[in-house]
Amino acid sequence: MIGDNDSGKSTVLEALDIFFNKDKIEKELIRNPDVDIEIGVLVYDELSSYHFIKKIYKGKTGKFDSVEGNQSSLNSMSYVFIQANSIDVKKLISDLAIAKAKHDITIEMTDQIQTLYENSVNDVLSTIDGQLMIVGHGTTSFSQKTTLKLESAVKYDISSSGVPIEGRGSGYKKTVMYSLLTKSKYENVIIGIDEIENSLSIKNAIQLLNIVENLFCQSLITTHSVHLMSCVNSNSVIPILNNTDAETVADMLLGLGNVDNKTFVLVEGKTDMKWINKVLTLIGKQDEYIVIQCGGSGNIDPVKNELIRKGFGCRVIKDGDRHCVESLSKECIELYITLEGLNSLFGLSETVVPTDKNTFFSLIKSSNPTLSEDGIKDLIAENISSFLLNDNQLISDVQKLLA
Numbered sequence: 006m007i008g009d010n011d012s013g014k015s016t017v018l019e020a021l022d023i024f025f026n027k028d029k030i031e032k033e034l035i036r037n038p039d040v041d042i043e044i045g046v047l048v049y050d051e052l053s054s055y056h057f058i059k060k061i062y063k064g065k066t067g068k069f070d071s072v073e074g075n076q077s078s079l080n081s082m083s084y085v086f087i088q089a090n091s092i093d094v095k096k097l098i099s100d101l102a103i104a105k106a107k108h109d110i111t112i113e114m115t116d117q118i119q120t121l122y123e124n125s126v127n128d129v130l131s132t133i134d135g136q137l138m139i140v141g142h143g144t145t146s147f148s149q150k151t152t153l154k155l156e157s158a159v160k161y162d163i164s165s166s167g168v169p170i171e172g173r174g175s176g177y178k179k180t181v182m183y184s185l186l187t188k189s190k191y192e193n194v195i196i197g198i199d200e201i202e203n204s205l206s207i208k209n210a211i212q213l214l215n216i217v218e219n220l221f222c223q224s225l226i227t228t229h230s231v232h233l234m235s236c237v238n239s240n241s242v243i244p245i246l247n248n249t250d251a252e253t254v255a256d257m258l259l260g261l262g263n264v265d266n267k268t269f270v271l272v273e274g275k276t277d278m279k280w281i282n283k284v285l286t287l288i289g290k291q292d293e294y295i296v297i298q299c300g301g302s303g304n305i306d307p308v309k310n311e312l313i314r315k316g317f318g319c320r321v322i323k324d325g326d327r328h329c330v331e332s333l334s335k336e337c338i339e340l341y342i343t344l345e346g347l348n349s350l351f352g353l354s355e356t357v358v359p360t361d362k363n364t365f366f367s368l369i370k371s372s373n374p375t376l377s378e379d380g381i382k383d384l385i386a387e388n389i390s391s392f393l394l395n396d397n398q399l400i401s402d403v404q405k406l407l408a
């Protein structure tokens with residue numbers, strides 16, 4: 006996520022930190038105490054379906070109040086948040102260690118721990134003599150509800166050669182942080198790094214971006230640096246605008262710095278980005294272009310005109326159902342999937358890939374009723390490396406539009 010100061014980038018990461026890790030919102034973050042605060046996440050689970058989970062916090066106190074949706078899919082998940090200009094190596098080590106424990110611990114182990122604590126509190130409650138209670142005339146009883154939180158069950162005190170981590174210099178801490186984020190795989194961790202160019206050096210930040218997406222379940226990065234943005238063509242780049250300082254994507258890019266004379270490729274949505282970035286990699290032109298999603302076909306032309314007016318090079322790739330000179334030959338980019346890819350991903354046994362998008366999505370939904378159209382697009386985009394190869398028609402279609 007790229008944008009100017011105070012445009013809302015950090016707020017996204019902070020909201021996730023509250024959702025996953027906190028039971029109370031700090032008072033200074035509550036704008037209107039008369040309105041409850043709602044934070045929601047859309048979860049894409051192993052069964053290839055989406056479900057929404059929302060937590061509600063009371064506006065007056067900031068305390069957690071209730072939750073809507075099934076949280077079971079988040080039980081083993083961890084969100085690790087690295088704040089801007091805050092190199093807390095001890096916390097990062099602790100957070101990653103707890104995440105590994107949550108990933109590796111079995112249901113039997115958690116049940117045993119839960120039972121142990123339940124038995125302990127029941128033993129203590131059994132020592133209370135209800136006959137001594139004036140209120141209730143001897144009928145007062147006590148009950149308990151035990152909640153096991155692994156993240157609160159252990160505390161780590163980390164030192165380095167006997168020296169507290171807090172006493173080390175910032176360069177030392179950044180080196181340790183870089184190593185922690187690049188040397189192990191955390192399949193159950195969503196990592197959020199705020200202003201990555203300040204949390205790490207620019208050089209390490211660029212290297213990290215090329216590694217981290219394969220080591221973590223999901224990585225969310227904010228930055229002010231256009232230079233950094235130009236190095237992340239395999240990721241989704243989301244511009245976040247400030248209403249006062251930048252009214253357009255072009256204004257924002259100009260305000261943030263040089264883009265090294267690269268040409269922008271404008272596409273409709275986030276899944277289109279993965280397709281086009283893969284094509285650029287296959288034809289060896291990933292360093293010549295920056296792919297930007299525009300949030301729908303209707304937004305592309307205004308963004309294009311503004312970019313060109315400000316002196317940026319620009320190309321446009323739209324779905325074929327737009328029927329214009331900037332369109333692909335097929336109605337939507339998902340139709341470029343191979344027959345083998347279609348059958349493998351969705352458990353089908355078709356003999357041809359449908360040629361129109363309505364038939365295509367209806368066919369998949371008939372065998373996968375829990376999948377939405379967006380879910381289908383996401384699942385295909387996540388697996389394009391398995392079928393988008395040099396002989397795919399999309400490559401020649403894209404090359405024509407870039408010419």
